Amino acid sequence: MYAVIATGGKQYRVEVGDTLDVEKLDPxxxxxxxxxPVLLVGDDGAVTAGRDALGKASVKxxxxxxxxxxxxxxxxxxxxxxYRRKAGHRQxxxxxxxxxxxx
Numbered sequence: 032m033y034a035v036i037a038t039g040g041k042q043y044r045v046e047v048g049d050t051l052d053v054e055k056l057d058p059x060x061x062x063x064x065x066x067x068p069v070l071l072v073g074d075d076g077a078v079t080a081g082r083d084a085l086g087k088a089s090v091k092x093x094x095x096x097x098x099x100x101x102x103x104x105x106x107x108x109x110x111x112x113x114y115r116r117k118a119g120h121r122q123x124x125x126x127x128x129x130x131x132x133x134x
Contacts, residue, residue: 034132035071036090042070045090045129055123058094064127066090072134079134088134092127100124 033046039054056064069088071080079085099121107116 032072032074032132032134034069034073034088034090034134036066036069038066045132047129047132049129050095050126051129052100052124052126054125055097056094056125056127058125062094063130064092064094064125066092069132069134072132074134085134088132090129091131091133092129094125095128096126098124098126 033044035042035044037043038056041053043051043053045051058064067089068082069085069090071078072085072088073079100123102119102121104117104119108114
């Protein structure tokens with residue numbers, strides 16, 4: 032069984048046991064998160080999609096690690112004017128392991 036979830040403005044195809052890095056999530060006290068909305072669920076060739084069919088579907092995952100990603104450099108430049116700006120940031124990430132898919 033697999034599911035397609037949306038989190039952090041991106042879509043991920045996940046199965047039970049998968050480990051992935053997503054945009055920062057705030058876990059509950061027991062270290063788990065519930066990922067919704069579920070966009071699609073597939074099981075042995077049968078695919079279920081749509082808001083009505085997957086209204087109560089969810090993916091439960093446990094948080095392994097909270098960390099920051101590598102540094103991104105942002106450089107702005109305009110020709111012939113001497114305008115240059117250099118900035119950067121490190122995006123906060125959460126590493127999760129998918130424990131359960133309910134549909």
